[in-house]
Amino acid sequence: MGEINVKRKSGLGGGFAVGCLVALLVACGLGASAIWAAFSLLGGDVEGETTRSALAPVVQLGVVTALLVAAHGLTIAWQVHTHPGRRALALTQAPYVAAYAAIPAWWHLGEWPAWYIAWGAAGLAALGWLLVWYLPAPGVARRAMVFLGAVLGLLLVNAGGVLAVAWRQTNGFGLAGQPAPWTAVDSLTSTSCLSDNTFHWNGSRVVESQCPSGPNGNYYAGEYDKDAFDNILCDEQPRQAFAKWWQWNTQYQVEFRLRFDIDSATVDGKAIAPPYPSIKKGDTDYPADIQGQNATVVTTLTIESASHPGGVDPYRMVPDSKSETWTVELKPVSLGGWKVCSIAIQNPITATFIPGQ
Incomplete structure (x- = not known):
């Protein structure tokens, strides 16, 4: 049987x-x-x-x-x-x-x-x-001890892996900086919700900035992706460069789309230029990462649009210029990467806002 x-x-x-x-x-x-x-x-x-x-x-x-x-x-x-x-x-x-x-x-x-x-x-x-x-044979003491030790080791290894992935994908939970100065500038302008580029680097991933969107989006409250924006700053001064645009957005109900073009970049006094295009890689951008003690990125801000979509404009913007030049100073942080420390504006844009009819 x-x-x-x-x-x-x-x-x-x-x-x-x-x-x-x-x-x-x-x-x-x-x-x-x-x-x-x-x-x-x-x-x-x-x-x-x-x-x-x-x-x-x-x-x-x-x-x-x-x-x-x-x-x-x-x-x-x-x-x-x-x-x-x-x-x-x-x-x-x-x-x-x-x-x-x-x-x-x-x-x-x-x-x-x-x-x-x-x-x-x-x-x-x-x-x-x-x-x-x-x-x-769960009743054998030695077997039970080996089993518990192995399970604990398995949990620790996987927890360490999860932590490492999370650290890499979030720039050290916001404590680390961007891999290069130009990446930091692009990410800062993106998270301001004023740029025509709404994507930025967050650790090892490209993510979309949390900007007002959809039918319920509050487009005229000067809102931006505050957490991601703050993580790119090493000082509060750079926020002032964006303040007038957020204020105009709220006060005059005008939505801005600004283009930010990098004119030049310097790391430790040495000019950095985009590499020559590679037939194999198609690489025409700046290097993906770079080390240094200080960096300067000169950027031109250009107004692409200023309007009140979906209805009659409550105000019409009349700027004295279509562009202004930003000199962005950056520093590396102790955990690695770059953060924006100051922004100086040459010939800042001023504007008159005329009530709509």
């Missing part, structure tokens, strides 16, 4: 493992289809460097899928060979089921790298294998 039960359990385990193998093959087919669809969607209408940037997430998804499939295949091979119990089957299969379920969420959201899926699956798989080893 015992032999029959053993055979029955083995048959159930083998059948479950074969079912997992079939599911794995189906997942491979669906994954390949998704990657092909992503390749077609992202790569069909873009060229050159843009194509490589657009297809990078697809390549990342392909690598993650390959790693998952390889690890899952080895797990199934072990299950077919050893015929473990149902508990062990569930504990070792669950990480891959969760990972496959996370792929559609990544596809629709796309706000986090695909390799997070592999990271999560690896952590769950490690925990699953620890439980498979521990649960058959």
